[in-house]
Amino acid sequence: MAKCDICGKGVSFGIQVSHSHKRSNRMWKPNIKRVKAVVDGTPKRVYACTRCLRSGKVTRAV
Template identity: 65%
Template sequence: MARVCAICGKGVTVGMQYSHSHIRTKRIWVPNLQRVKAIVNGAPRRILVCTRCLRSGKVQRAI
C-alpha cells in the first residue's frame, strides 16, 4: 500500500530540512492517513484516507 490518500491523491512530499547552522538534510512529509472502512462503488472496503478528506465529509463511512 502506497502512502497516498484514496480520495484526493495526497502523498509524500520531499524537501530539505535546514538547521540553525544552515546544514541541509533530506526529509519527507507524510500525510496523516487513516485506514477507514468506506463505501466504494456500493461495497464496503478498507481504504487509506487523509484526515482532511475525513473532516470535510468527502468519505461515506461504512458501519
C-alpha cells in the first residue's frame, strides 16, 4: 500500500550489498502519510507522500 495518490510514487527495488559482498534484494518505500485533504471540494482521506505535502500539491482539510 506504499503508493502516493497524488504523484503515484511507489516502492523501488534494488540490491543490498553486505561487507562480504553478499547480495540480496531490498526495497525502498516512500514516506507515505494518511491525511485529510480537499479533493473536488470535499474533505477526503488520501495517502500522500511527504514531498507532495511539503510542496503544496495537497490542500489539507481542517
